[in-house]
Amino acid sequence: MIEARGLVQTFHTGQGKKKREVRAVDGVDLDVAEGEVVGFLGPNGAGKTTTLRMLTTLLRPTEGTARVAGYDVVADSVEVRRRIGYVSQTGGAFSGARAGDEVVDHGMLYGLSRQQATTRGQELFEQLQLHGLWTRMPRAMSGGQKRRLDIAMSLVHDPTLMFLDEPTTGLDPQARANLWEHIAGLRSERGATVFLTTHYLDEADALSDRIVIIDQGRIVASDTADNLKAQVAGDLVDLEVATDDDVRVAAERLSTLIGAPGQVEVDRRHVRGRVQRAGRAVPGLLGDLGAAGVALDSIEVLRPTLDDVFLTLTGRSLRDAESGQPEASADGPADATDHELEGARR
Numbered sequence: 533m534i535e536a537r538g539l540v541q542t543f544h545t546g547q548g549k550k551k552r553e554v555r556a557v558d559g560v561d562l563d564v565a566e567g568e569v570v571g572f573l574g575p576n577g578a579g580k581t582t583t584l585r586m587l588t589t590l591l592r593p594t595e596g597t598a599r600v601a602g603y604d605v606v607a608d609s610v611e612v613r614r615r616i617g618y619v620s621q622t623g624g625a626f627s628g629a630r631a632g633d634e635v636v637d638h639g640m641l642y643g644l645s646r647q648q649a650t651t652r653g654q655e656l657f658e659q660l661q662l663h664g665l666w667t668r669m670p671r672a673m674s675g676g677q678k679r680r681l682d683i684a685m686s687l688v689h690d691p692t693l694m695f696l697d698e699p700t701t702g703l704d705p706q707a708r709a710n711l712w713e714h715i716a717g718l719r720s721e722r723g724a725t726v727f728l729t730t731h732y733l734d735e736a737d738a739l740s741d742r743i744v745i746i747d748q749g750r751i752v753a754s755d756t757a758d759n760l761k762a763q764v765a766g767d768l769v770d771l772e773v774a775t776d777d778d779v780r781v782a783a784e785r786l787s788t789l790i791g792a793p794g795q796v797e798v799d800r801r802h803v804r805g806r807v808q809r810a811g812r813a814v815p816g817l818l819g820d821l822g823a824a825g826v827a828l829d830s831i832e833v834l835r836p837t838l839d840d841v842f843l844t845l846t847g848r849s850l851r852d853a854e855s856g857q858p859e860a861s862a863d864g865p866a867d868a869t870d871h872e873l874e875g876a877r878r
């Protein structure tokens with residue numbers, strides 16, 4: 533469904549001495565199969581939105597190629613647009629019409645008749661729990677309702693591939709959970725392929741078949757969340773023991789189990805370290821500690837998070853990390869060729 537090779541996007545910002553080049557996307561290869569739900573993660577400024585804008589034909593790649601839904605994003609951009617839905621980070625700029633009319637107009641923009649667009653729109657309103665809101669003005673809708681209206685608009689022409697850029701940002705937990713269900717339903721009920729960016733690690737974890745992590749414009753990992761966690765992080769084992777002597781013995785045994793002495797951290801009576809497949813290894817460790825007479829007050833085993841994965845890969849936390857890319861300066865416009873679709877609202 534998506535096949536990108538060597539995608540690059542450079543922006544030029546600032547003027548005079550402040551002029552600089554930002555390589556926002558720096559040689560991205562990407563393959564997404566039909567029916568896959570892929571979560572695209574990365575810190576602020578890593579290049580997620582820029583990649584998405586190239587894949588959705590809104591921005592011409594500086595270098596590289598991409599085929600999306602079977603068509604080239606530059607040579608056949610109209611064919612690509614016909615087959616994809618795109619919910620942008622900022623949401624659709626509604627035109628001032630009532631919610632139902634927004635959806636119908638959008639369908640007609642994609643070549644549906646008014647009747648077809650109305651039938652399809654009403655179906656989507658039911659599926660997305662927007663019933664009763666057909667004649668409501670979007671400005672009088674809640675954040676969650678507006679986001680679902682955005683999704684209805686992007687689905688009206690029956691795309692087989694959906695791009696969602698931070699679809700749940702700014703929503704309350706209930707609205708987020710609700711939208712998760714709909715996103716999961718896009719694949720299970722409609723067989724759609726979904727490519728979504730998000731800042732919420734739990735969201736990526738829960739929704740995605742595969743996680744792709746981008747950092748400073750480059751893909752640094754691509755695998756299932758479980759595999760990524762298993763490969764790079766290991767489970768965190770936290771032993772709380774009763775005496776200083778116990779701390780010494782527990783640290784020794786945990787180091788032996790991990791096979792790397794420097795990897796054990798001691799914090800007063802707590803001894804911590806990352807252990808591969810802790811479920812299998814911990815019973816043996818407990819037996820050892822018992823045999824050595826260590827009095828264990830508590831033991832906690834924490835599964836790694838995607839943040840641990842990112843930390844292991846880059847040495848920075850996904851939550852706090854800025855990408856290291858210079859921000860676009862406010863004093864000069866970017867001179868990238870921006871191929872905003874005429875009349876497109878998203």
Ligand SMILES: Nc1ncnc2c1ncn2[C@@H]1O[C@H](COP(=O)(O)OP(=O)(O)OP(=O)(O)O)[C@@H](O)[C@H]1O
Pocket residue numbers: 543544545554555556574575576577578579580581582583857858859860861865866867868
């Ligand atoms: N039009 C532009 N002109 C100049 N620089 C830009 C432009 N758009 C993006 N950039 C820069 O390119 C880099 C990547 O930005 P992008 O928006 O793709 O990141 P992102 O991963 O989507 O970030 P976020 O999670 O904050 O949305 C950043 O350094 C950003 O400042």
